[in-house]
Amino acid sequence: MAEDIPANSEATALEWDAADPLPTRRAEFHMLPYDGAYSEIAYFAGNSLGLQPKSAAQVLQQELDDWARLGVEGHHEGSRPWVYYHENLRHTTAELMGAQPNEVVVMNTLTVNLHLMMISFYRPTAERHTILIEDDAFPSDSYAVRSQAALRGFDPDDAVIRLAPRAGEHTLRTEDIVAAIAATGDRLALVLMGGINYYTGEAIDIAAITRAGHAAGAIVAIDLAHAAGNIELSLHDWDVDWAAWCNYKYLNGGPGAAAGAFVHERHLANPAVPKLHGWWSTNPSTRFQMTPTVDEQPSADAWSMSNPPILAMAPVLASYRMFAETGLANLRAKSKRLTAYLEAQLHPVMATRPMRIITPADPELRGAQLSVQFDALDVRDLTARLRANHGVICDARQPDVIRLAPVPMYSTFHDCWRAAQALAAEVPPA
Numbered sequence: 008m009a010e011d012i013p014a015n016s017e018a019t020a021l022e023w024d025a026a027d028p029l030p031t032r033r034a035e036f037h038m039l040p041y042d043g044a045y046s047e048i049a050y051f052a053g054n055s056l057g058l059q060p061k062s063a064a065q066v067l068q069q070e071l072d073d074w075a076r077l078g079v080e081g082h083h084e085g086s087r088p089w090v091y092y093h094e095n096l097r098h099t100t101a102e103l104m105g106a107q108p109n110e111v112v113v114m115n116t117l118t119v120n121l122h123l124m125m126i127s128f129y130r131p132t133a134e135r136h137t138i139l140i141e142d143d144a145f146p147s148d149s150y151a152v153r154s155q156a157a158l159r160g161f162d163p164d165d166a167v168i169r170l171a172p173r174a175g176e177h178t179l180r181t182e183d184i185v186a187a188i189a190a191t192g193d194r195l196a197l198v199l200m201g202g203i204n205y206y207t208g209e210a211i212d213i214a215a216i217t218r219a220g221h222a223a224g225a226i227v228a229i230d231l232a233h234a235a236g237n238i239e240l241s242l243h244d245w246d247v248d249w250a251a252w253c254n255y256k257y258l259n260g261g262p263g264a265a266a267g268a269f270v271h272e273r274h275l276a277n278p279a280v281p282k283l284h285g286w287w288s289t290n291p292s293t294r295f296q297m298t299p300t301v302d303e304q305p306s307a308d309a310w311s312m313s314n315p316p317i318l319a320m321a322p323v324l325a326s327y328r329m330f331a332e333t334g335l336a337n338l339r340a341k342s343k344r345l346t347a348y349l350e351a352q353l354h355p356v357m358a359t360r361p362m363r364i365i366t367p368a369d370p371e372l373r374g375a376q377l378s379v380q381f382d383a384l385d386v387r388d389l390t391a392r393l394r395a396n397h398g399v400i401c402d403a404r405q406p407d408v409i410r411l412a413p414v415p416m417y418s419t420f421h422d423c424w425r426a427a428q429a430l431a432a433e434v435p436p437a
């Protein structure tokens with residue numbers, strides 16, 4: 008696809024923006040100001056922290072006003088009573104995940120949710136206690152699985168298998184993941200993989216990996232931090248056991264936003280699955296009878312413990328409305344156009360420089376992000392120069408990669424053109 012798109016002029020990039028079937032919603036975000044050749048930053052870090060929807064302030068202010076006006080009565084009164092606040096998010100969460108509404112809940116933060124799910128679904132035995140992750144898993148996931156193994160009395164170095172790409176390759180092949188799962192067989196307790204890898208931007212074949220994991224008798228879990236709001240998902244139909252994600256990357260819910268979790272229907276309403284309970288795990292109709300034992304909800308809410316963090320959820324509500332309005336399928340289609348365009352702009356730059364895209368070229372094997380790897384170049388210094396000299400914000404990931412994510416809600420073809428121009432200016436030809 009990328010070959011069809013010529014590396015072209017600024018005027019052409021602007022034409023592409025004007026002609027795209029899905030108009031940008033850029034004006035509805037706080038774009039960062041830039042005092043240079045352009046008035047706005049070209050923002051490529053929405054895979055790390057999405058920009059602020061202008062509507063977030065109003066939704067948040069509503070809750071501050073209700074708190075000021077109602078105090079404790081805000082739990083049951085006001086525009087959106089707080090005891091049910093997470094219900095405002097359920098429908099869109101379910102759509103984004105390809106889940107049934109009872110399979111999802113917004114709660115806590117991502118790493119906390121990984122741990123809560125492992126309390127329930129990592130129940131190792133002497134024979135079956137191995138956890139399979141990617142070798143370049145996000146550090147928090149790596150620390151989480153290692154500490155879970157240790158918590159259950161196993162040596163993390165023995166319990167956790169890290170799957171690396173073949174020599175000379177940057178990303179994992181589905182056939183190799185499936186083979187590793189089969190080879191681990193009866194020893195495999197849990198597969199935990201990023202739906203999209205944070206470092207390479209590779210989208211894994213979740214359905215195939217889930218089938219392989221189940222054939223080995225293991226639980227299959229997906230960390231959707233970089234997939235949520237980025238690619239279309241069908242967690243229920245793919246038969247994934249559980250998943251967790253954050254709402255502040257592509258989902259623009261704000262720093263530290265309340266996160267989400269998915270538990271497949273077949274694990275719901277099953278008291279045999281152990282959980283850590285709190286008063287939000289219990290049946291809401293009897294919650295305030297203050298009984299000493301839990302009446303577990305027959306939904307993913309059984310895993311929720313605390314009353315919802317309203318101030319960390321209100322911006323998520325503002326953002327989710329935009330996703331519900333625009334539709335993930337439309338965003339994904341535009342995302343493919345933007346990412347292919349960025350790729351095409353980078354090709355002539357890369358032709359004469361010691362740099363390469365390590366993200367898969369197949370649009371089905373990636374989302375919005377392109378990871379670019381450099382030889383003998385300080386990537387932190389490079390991103391600082393891209394920002395200072397060109398108003399292009401992207402991030403560096405050690406040791407040698409920068410990540411560029413054109414986000415279909417607010418990024419433009421013109422932003423992509425700017426990024427390629429900036430790299431051409433800052434990376435010396437070999």
Ligand SMILES: *Cc1c(COP(=O)(O)O)cnc(C)c1O
Binds near residue numbers: 117148
């Ligand atoms: C962003 C990210 C996290 C962050 O975890 P928090 O608990 O939200 O701080 C964890 N795992 C992955 C794969 C991520 O991409």
